[in-house]
Amino acid sequence: MSHVLNDAADFADEAADGFVAAHPGLVRRVRGGVARASATPDGQVAVVIGGGSGHYPAFAGLVGPGIAHAAAMGNVFASPSAQQVHAVAKAVATDAGVLLTYGNYAGDALNFDQAQEQLRAEGIACETVRVTDDIYSAGPDEREKRRGIAGDLTVFRVAGWAAEQGRDLDAVTALASRANERTRSIGVAFSGCTLPGADEPLFTVPAGHMAVGMGIHGEPGIETLRLPSAAELATMLVERLLGERPDHAGDRVAVIVNGLGSVKSEELFVLYGGIAAALTAAGLHIVDPEVGEFATSFEMAGVSLTLMWLDDELERAWQAPAYTPAYRKGVVVLDAERTTADADALDDEETIAEAGPEAAAAGRAAASALSAVRAVIDREADELGRLDAIAGDGDHGIGMQRGARAADTAAGEAAGAGAGIGTVLTRAGDAWADKAGGTSGALWGMGLRAIGERLGDAAAPDPRAVVAAVAAARDAVQGFGKAQVGDKTLVDALVPFAATLAERVDAGAGLADAWRDAAAAATAAAQATADLLPRMGRARPHTEKSLGTPDPGAVSLALAATAVAAALDEHRGQKEKEN
Known part of the structure; x- marks a missing residue:
């Protein structure tokens, strides 16, 4: 558990502020994360990494010469939002372009991809390399679905070296992709980790056992085995990675033995001794091994082993100098001149246009509905986290809470300024996505924005306009998230909600009555997800564990939806009294 914190909701931001204060000569705070203290040299590709907080030194600790130019930093175990990634990339971009590289998780992919689209639309060349090194998270025939864990370091190192050699964006991307294709990792845990402010760990491991194939966000292991000796553990880790040796791989390997939080250095060295012996016995030559903490998970007791099979070029990159707050190798001459660029100045606040009386009243009603959503999410956040922890990472309740609170605040401010319903909802959606991060943050933000853009500010919408707007949100969420009914995601509730709303309005029902029936359909569909096996997201590798539990999304x-139904009923009652 976390012993040093103020408000758990502020933990990630306060940790980032303290990190920058501790390393003022190396990094600076930018909106959405941190960047090198010095500006990116003209003509050099900017390597932007990132992910959720809780994994230090990944990701902020790897910003500096030889590795990354900047890191987008999400909340605890949640991907950074698209707005954060975009702002961080803009803070370091040059005319040579930007490479985005990060661990392959659904929320990160959604948000980094949105940021990439926005950067390209602004004329900034941008490419992506997702790290997929965790052999336990998907089979060899589905390597593109695998998670990124401590193998992030090999890809980041190679990308940073290539950028500093002056290579163009295509060449940097190609070499980073080659590093990823040649990197394999496996992790084991002896106990779970606990989110800041929480009383219980996200998963537990029986005494005398270890979980094999767990994730770094508190995802439980794929299998549980009896705890072996250090020598036996070393042999098992090596054998399983060698079973996935890349095609055409040689006999030279970079090695990372990574502690996940509370396994101390001496224990890691004991383990490495066995690993080195096993690799040597297999005929492999070890190049510059790294033993320490590189991708952690708060206080999780666990370790991981990463191998990258080298060629001449990858070996030069792996052995090259680097100087960051948490990773230093060789000799690097630091640029003493700090940049004064401020990413906060990138997006000026737009003036809110005051709408007509009816449209403004609709805006206030939408803000009230979002206040109702915030209240129910605040009340149910712990239960949503419990549901998520069964087969996921346990942060869904916290993420929904952050998003709903931000959306409520943004909607209230817009409505208070006289905005129409379109502006209220688009601003709420942007705030939700920015503060929540993660998959659900991106999808909720996208859905709210789609509804707001469809409704606009011209007038108060009629029920058919609301039906069309909800359908637009459904299409946006499915189109970007790629989920279908039956995948055990929020789509399983969203699709029947939209269908029932349309059916009831077509039958002549008013908006409040139609919405209430649609919310009931969504509730029934959500409960029915208990009988489904997940086909997407972090719960996918733990299909059997989620059986019998409804999807938290x-x-x-x-x-x-049910909270909004109650708000609509209340709004209808107030209008009837006024009339």
Whole structure:
């Protein structure tokens, strides 16, 4: 558990502020994360890494000469939002372009991809390399679905070296991709980790056992085995990685023995001794091994082994100098001149246009509905986290809470300024996505924005306009998230909600009655997800564990829809009294 914190909701931001204060000569704070203290040299590709907080030194600790130019930093175990990634990339971009590289998780992919689209639309060349080194998270025939864990370091190192050699964006991307293709990792845990402010760990491991194939966000292991000796553990880790030796790989390997939080250095050295012996016996030559903490998970007791099979070029990159707050090798001459560029100045606040009386009243009603959503999410956040922890990483409740609070605040401010419903909802969606991060943050932000853009500010919408707007949100969420009914996601509740709303309005029902029936359909559908096996997201590798438990994303959507139904009923009652 975390012993040093103020408000758990502020933990990630306060940690980032303290990190920058501790390393003022190396990094600076930019909106959405941190960047090198010095500006990116003209003509050099900017390597932007990132992910959720809670994994130090990944990701902020790897910003500096030889590795990354900047890191986008999400909340605890949640991907940074698209807005954060975009702002961080803009803070370091040059005319040579930007490479985005990060661990392959659904939320990160959604948000980094949105940022990439925005950067390209602004004329900034941008490419992506997702790290997929965790052999336990998907089979060899689905390597593109694998998670990124401590193998992040090999890809980041190679990308940073290539950029500093002056290579163009295509060449940097190609070499980073080659590093990823040649990197394999496996992790084991002896106990789970606990989110800041929480009382219980996200998963537990029986005494005398270890979980094999767990994730670094508190995802439980794929299998549980009896705890072996250090020598036996070393042999097992090596044998399983050698079983996935890349095609055409040689006999030279970079080695990372990574502690996940509370396994101390001496234990890691004991383990490395066995690993080195096993690799040597297999005929492999070890190049510059790294033993320490590189991708952690708060206080998780666990270790991981990473191998990158080298060629001449990858070996030069792996052995090259680097100087960051948490990773230093060789000799690097630091640029003493700090940049004064401020990413906060990138996006000026737009003036809110005051709408007509009816449209403004609709805006206030939408803000009230979002306040109701915030209240129910605040009430149910712990339960949503519990549901998520069964087969996921346990942060869904916290993420929904951050998003709903931000959306409520943004909507209230817009409505208070006289905005129409379109502006209220688009601003709420942007705030939700920015503060929540993660998959659900991106999808909720996208859905709210789609509804707001469809409704606009011209007038108060009629029920058919609301039906069309909800359908637009459904299409946006499915189009970007790629989930279908039956995948055990929020889509399982969203699709029947939209269908029932349309059916009831077509039958002549008013908006409040139609919405209430649609919310009931969403609730029934959310509960029915207990019988489904997940086909997407972090719960996918733990299909059997989630059987019998409803999907937290579907449940939270149903809760929100039900809260809005009550708000619409109240709004209708007030209008009837006024008339």
